[in-house]
Amino acid sequence: MRLLFLGDIVGRAGRRAAVEAIPRLRARYKLDFLVINAENAAGGFGITEAIHLELIDAGADAVTLGNHAFDQKDTLVFIERQERLIRPINFPPGTPGRGAGLFRAKNGADVLVINAMGRVFMTEIDCPFRAVDREITACGLKSGADVILIDFHAEATSEKQALGHFVDGRASVVVGTHTHTPTSDERILSGGTAYMSDAGMCGDYNSVLGMEIDEPLNRFLTRLPRERFEPALGPATVSGLAVEIDDKTGLAVRVKSLRLGGVLEPTEPLFWVD
Numbered sequence: 001m002r003l004l005f006l007g008d009i010v011g012r013a014g015r016r017a018a019v020e021a022i023p024r025l026r027a028r029y030k031l032d033f034l035v036i037n038a039e040n041a042a043g044g045f046g047i048t049e050a051i052h053l054e055l056i057d058a059g060a061d062a063v064t065l066g067n068h069a070f071d072q073k074d075t076l077v078f079i080e081r082q083e084r085l086i087r088p089i090n091f092p093p094g095t096p097g098r099g100a101g102l103f104r105a106k107n108g109a110d111v112l113v114i115n116a117m118g119r120v121f122m123t124e125i126d127c128p129f130r131a132v133d134r135e136i137t138a139c140g141l142k143s144g145a146d147v148i149l150i151d152f153h154a155e156a157t158s159e160k161q162a163l164g165h166f167v168d169g170r171a172s173v174v175v176g177t178h179t180h181t182p183t184s185d186e187r188i189l190s191g192g193t194a195y196m197s198d199a200g201m202c203g204d205y206n207s208v209l210g211m212e213i214d215e216p217l218n219r220f221l222t223r224l225p226r227e228r229f230e231p232a233l234g235p236a237t238v239s240g241l242a243v244e245i246d247d248k249t250g251l252a253v254r255v256k257s258l259r260l261g262g263v264l265e266p267t268e269p270l271f272w273v274d
């Protein structure tokens, strides 16, 4: 199975680049399943229902979120009716929406998508390790799902690597999001789980994490807010992780990071095209 994950969409530039790239990448690489994190898609903060549907229409099978999940207040309502929109699973009980979903891929496989959030240098939240463990115990590889993808939305690479090893052999893919900066450590762990500490973002890298440079820089220099953070609008890079998964075992066979467009060095073509 051919799976592609794309990192946090930041603002209009990232959104446009992703919506343009998704159908093209799906066709070029004959992708079976595509997941995109869109926690910063609405002006840098959260997501609207219209943006979610635009991503689904473009060809995303599921959309994941993170600490910005509910920045747009409407999300508390529409997330209940949008089954393909997944927020962190370790939010407190009673939080609207769902932290995992099972979706049918183009090749017929049932893919469990889980979104979890880290606790190091982030808001206190329930334990992501135990929440993920409960989910993949209830719906495991070959006992409920053919493929399991975990988007671990976290700041610390230590926490991300620990979670990768924690589920190694029990999940198909653990991919980090939230830092908006791609790491160069994509690999297959010893148990067969594809891993990358952070997928990077779909956004303009001539920025500070996708935001116009001036205001973040001002806050570092003066400690005083002067303006709102505004998403940078220059040419965006589409960043992510491509994984080929063995249909029999649900574990990873090949893995490669994707970077396309904008100011980062491109990594296309992926291994599916010579």
Ligand SMILES: [Fe+2]
Residues within 6 Å of the ligand: 008, 039, 040, 066, 178, 179, 180
């Ligand atoms: Fe983000």
Ligand SMILES: [Fe+2]
Residues within 6 Å of the ligand: 039, 066, 067, 068, 153, 177, 178, 179
């Ligand atoms: Fe985040």
